[in-house]
Amino acid sequence: DIQMTQSPSSLSASVGDRVTITCRASQGINNYLAWFQQKPGKAPKSLIYAASNLQSGVPSKFSGSGSGTDFTLTISSLQPEDIATYYCQQYKTYPLTFGGGTKVEIK
Amino acid sequence: EVQLVESGGGLVQPGGSLRLSCTTSGFTFSSTWMHWVRQAPGKGLVWVSRINTDGSSTSYADSVKGRFTISRDSAENTMYLQMNSLRDEDTAVYYCVRYNSGWYWGQGTLVTVSS
Numbered sequence: 001d002i003q004m005t006q007s008p009s010s011l012s013a014s015v016g017d018r019v020t021i022t023c024r025a026s027q028g029i030n031n032y033l034a035w036f037q038q039k040p041g042k043a044p045k046s047l048i049y050a051a052s053n054l055q056s057g058v059p060s061k062f063s064g065s066g067s068g069t070d071f072t073l074t075i076s077s078l079q080p081e082d083i084a085t086y087y088c089q090q091y092k093t094y095p096l097t098f099g100g101g102t103k104v105e106i107k
Numbered sequence: 108e109v110q111l112v113e114s115g116g117g118l119v120q121p122g123g124s125l126r127l128s129c130t131t132s133g134f135t136f137s138s139t140w141m142h143w144v145r146q147a148p149g150k151g152l153v154w155v156s157r158i159n160t161d162g163s164s165t166s167y168a169d170s171v172k173g174r175f176t177i178s179r180d181s182a183e184n185t186m187y188l189q190m191n192s193l194r195d196e197d198t199a200v201y202y203c204v205r206y207n208s209g210w211y212w213g214q215g216t217l218v219t220v221s222s
Contacts, residue, residue: 034210036152043202044152046210055209087152091206094166096142096154 002026002090006099012107019075021102023088028068032092035064035073038101039084047086048073080106109133109211111203116216119193127188127216129203136184137161139207143177143188145199146215155201158186171197193220 003026031051036044048064143155203213
C-alpha cells in the first residue's frame with residue numbers, strides 16, 4: 001500500500017498568514033493527489049484534485065502543487081473559517097490511502 | 108447539483124449485519140465509479156470499497172474483505188454496502204463518494220457496533 005505522510009500534524013497561525021501543509025507519498029503517484037477540508041462534525045469537502053486543480057466553488061486562496069512524491073497545499077491568507085483538519089489522499093493505486101491529517105488552528 | 112445521500116446506519120451488535128444505501132442525483136450515475144470511505148470517531152479517513160460503472164468490478168480494503176459487499180442499481184441511481192460479521196472496529200461514519208473532475212462526498216451515516 002502507498003503510505004501518505006502529512007506534516008505538520010497540527011499548526012497554529014495568525015489570521016492573514018500564509019499556511020503550507022505538505023504531503024509525501026511512499027512511492028510516486030504522478031499527480032493523483034487530492035486535498036480535503038473537514039470541519040468538526042461535518043463531511044469532508046474537496047478542495048483540490050489532480051494535485052493542483054481547484055474543485056468547482058472552492059475559493060482561490062487555496063492552491064495545490066507537486067508531482068511524484070511531494071505535494072503541498074497552501075492557504076494564501078488564513079481566515080477564521082479555514083479552521084479545520086486537512087487531509088491529502090492518493091488515488092493512483094488501490095487501496096486509496098489518506099494522510100493522517102493536519103489540524104489548523106488560529107493563534 | 109450533485110447529491111449523495113447515505114442511509115441505513117444505526118446500532119448493531121457484534122456479529123450482526125447492516126445494509127447502507129447511497130441515493131444519488133444530479134449526475135449520470137451509470138457512468139461513474141463509486142466509493143465508500145469511513146471515519147471512526149476521532150480518527151482519520153479510511154477508504155473501504157469501490158465499484159465500477161456496471162458493477163462488474165469491485166475492490167475492498169483488507170480490513171473488510173470477505174465481510175462487506177458493494178453493489179449498485181443503476182435503475183435506482185443507488186449504491187449499497189452490505190456489511191456482515193460486524194466488529195467493534197467497524198464503528199464509524201460511512202461516506203459515499205464519487206470522483207469526476209474532483210471528489211464529491213455525501214453527508215455520511217453513522218454505524219455503531221456495540222453490545
